[in-house]
Amino acid sequence: QSALTQPASVSGSPGQSITMSCTGSTSDVGGYNYVSWFQHHPGKAPKLMIYEVRNRPSGVPDRFSGSKSGNTASLTISGLQAEDEADYYCSSYTSSSTLEVFGTGTKLTVL
Amino acid sequence: QITLKESGPTLVKPTQTLTLTCTFSGFSLNTGGVGVGWIRQPPGKALEWLALIYWNDDKRYSPSLKSRLTITKDTSKNQVVLTMTNMDPVDTATYYCAHRLNWYGPFDYWGQGTLVTVSS
Numbered sequence: 001q002s003a004l005t006q007p008a009s010v011s012g013s014p015g016q017s018i019t020m021s022c023t024g025s026t027s028d029v030g031g032y033n034y035v036s037w038f039q040h041h042p043g044k045a046p047k048l049m050i051y052e053v054r055n056r057p058s059g060v061p062d063r064f065s066g067s068k069s070g071n072t073a074s075l076t077i078s079g080l081q082a083e084d085e086a087d088y089y090c091s092s093y094t095s096s097s098t099l100e101v102f103g104t105g106t107k108l109t110v111l
Numbered sequence: 112q113i114t115l116k117e118s119g120p121t122l123v124k125p126t127q128t129l130t131l132t133c134t135f136s137g138f139s140l141n142t143g144g145v146g147v148g149w150i151r152q153p154p155g156k157a158l159e160w161l162a163l164i165y166w167n168d169d170k171r172y173s174p175s176l177k178s179r180l181t182i183t184k185d186t187s188k189n190q191v192v193l194t195m196t197n198m199d200p201v202d203t204a205t206y207y208c209a210h211r212l213n214w215y216g217p218f219d220y221w222g223q224g225t226l227v228t229v230s231s
Contacts, residue, residue: 003157032215034215034216034217036216036217036218038158038218040158044223045207045221045222045223045224046158046207046209046218046221047221048217048218048219048220051212051216051217051219052217057219089157089158091160091216091217091218093215093216097171097174098160098163098171098172098173098174099163099171099214099216100148100160100163100216100218101160102150102157102158102159102160103157104157105157105158
C-alpha cells in the first residue's frame with residue numbers, strides 16, 4: 001500500500017489562502033468519501049481538522065475546508081494565521097486490507 | 112470525553128521486543144464499530160500507520176511490518192497493546208494510539224505519543 005502523495009511544503013502570508021493537495025488512487029481517495037486531514041504541531045498529538053472529505057469536527061474554524069476531485073483531495077485554509085503553521089497529513093480509507101493509508105505530509109509555513 | 116495515553120519503555124535494544132500499551136477512557140471497545148489504531152512517526156519523517164483493532168477483534172496490520180506486529184485488546188481494562196518484535200534503530204519513533212470512529216475512520220482522537228528509541 002503506497003502512501004498518498006502530498007507536496008512537501010506550501011507557504012503563505014497571514015491573511016492569505018492556501019490549498020494543499022493529497023493524491024491517491026481509485027482504491028482510496030478516488031473511491032471513497034472518507035478522506036481526513038490532520039494538523040500536527042511538533043511534540044503534540046495530531047488534530048483532526050477535516051473528515052469525510054469536507055466535514056469539520058466541532059471546534060475547528062471554518063477557515064479550514066476540504067474538497068475532492070477524482071483521485072485528489074484538497075485542504076484549503078483561508079485567512080492564514082501564524083498558528084496554522086504546522087505539518088498537515090491527509091489520510092483515506094482504502095479498499096486494501098489495511099483499511100487506512102496516510103499521506104506523505106505537507107509542511108505549511110506562514111511567512 | 113475521549114482520552115488515550117500511550118505507555119511503555121523509552122529505550123529498547125536492537126533485537127528486543129517492544130510492548131506498548133494504550134490506556135483509554137470515554138469509550139468502550141465493546142461498542143459496535145469502534146476501533147483503536149497505532150501510528151508512528153520517526154524523527155523528521157511522516158506518519159506511518161501500523162495496526163488497527165476493532166470492537167469485534169478484527170485486526171489489520173501494515174503489510175511491511177505485519178510479520179513483526181501483534182495488536183490485542185483488553186476491554187475490561189480499556190487497553191490496547193501493541194507488540195513489535197526484532198526492534199531496529201530505524202524503528203526509533205514517536206508512537207501514537209488513536210480512537211477510530213467507525214469502520215471507515217477517521218482517527219478522531221489521539222494520544223500524546225511516546226518516544227521510543229532503539230539503541231544499544
